[in-house]
Amino acid sequence: MEDALVLARTSSSVTVIHRRDKFRASRVLQQRVLQHSKITVRWNSQVKEFTAAETAMDDGSYPVGHVVVTDTVSGEESSIDCDAAFVAIGHSPNTDFVKGALEMDENNYIKVTPGSSHTSVEGVFAAGDVHDHVYRQAITSAGSGAMAALDAERWLSETGFVVEEDPAESSAVPTDIAGGQNETGEGSKDGSEDGVDVDDASAAAAAAASASFDKDL
Numbered sequence: 001m002e003d004a005l006v007l008a009r010t011s012s013s014v015t016v017i018h019r020r021d022k023f024r025a026s027r028v029l030q031q032r033v034l035q036h037s038k039i040t041v042r043w044n045s046q047v048k049e050f051t052a053a054e055t056a057m058d059d060g061s062y063p064v065g066h067v068v069v070t071d072t073v074s075g076e077e078s079s080i081d082c083d084a085a086f087v088a089i090g091h092s093p094n095t096d097f098v099k100g101a102l103e104m105d106e107n108n109y110i111k112v113t114p115g116s117s118h119t120s121v122e123g124v125f126a127a128g129d130v131h132d133h134v135y136r137q138a139i140t141s142a143g144s145g146a147m148a149a150l151d152a153e154r155w156l157s158e159t160g161f162v163v164e165e166d167p168a169e170s171s172a173v174p175t176d177i178a179g180g181q182n183e184t185g186e187g188s189k190d191g192s193e194d195g196v197d198v199d200d201a202s203a204a205a206a207a208a209a210s211a212s213f214d215k216d217l
């Protein structure tokens, strides 16, 4: 539903192909889609295949030109002309890059300790859609980002990574944590201190810096 509404902002017409005869989305969202002048819904229809347009593009390749759909009730096939096709079925969190490293639920959402952003690995915090299969909204993602920043800051303090300094003396992230040169002038980007990778710590430190206004929470 949301995808169709977003596409309708820039497309002359949008056809939603839906395999059932009703939507499961919220009533408000359904109304917005069904009443939208640019959106048409093909009920009881399933995509069989996408086929190419007749005319090649400048680089010689052929864009999508048609969608072949099967009517789930009658079994009849028909073709819809189109200039682009977008697949939006269910939700798949973009968590492949941490697969095997962090504990996840059966739908590949990262598991966190309830009420926090702590993952199954100490020092790794999750925020946003990668861990939230319920709300998946910009505002809840931003909120959980703030939680992760605070958790990261606490973790850095507790593990001794953050050296409390007088803000008047230094407003910059310490260069040895930020991956630049340390006080002795030696580069520390690839180094490791106290068993924690400095590059990983610099990312967490950046998040922590943005939350430092609220240290006492």
Ligand SMILES: Cc1cc2nc3c(=O)[nH]c(=O)nc-3n(C[C@H](O)[C@H](O)[C@H](O)COP(=O)(O)OP(=O)(O)OC[C@H]3O[C@@H](n4cnc5c(N)ncnc54)[C@H](O)[C@@H]3O)c2cc1C
Residues within 6 Å of the ligand: 002, 003, 006, 094, 097, 127, 128, 129, 130, 136, 137, 138, 139, 141, 142
């Ligand atoms: C069509 C559509 C309409 C929506 N409409 C609304 C709406 O009206 N209101 C609302 O509140 N929410 C809406 N949402 C949901 C909202 O966009 C998301 O909940 C929100 O963007 C999630 O924020 P996030 O930071 O978790 O993830 P994202 O915004 O997806 O940000 C993740 C970032 O991580 C980057 N990234 C991914 N993999 C890697 C990697 N391996 N290394 C480094 N970077 C990486 C990505 O490039 C991206 O910049 C909509 C979503 C869609 C798809």
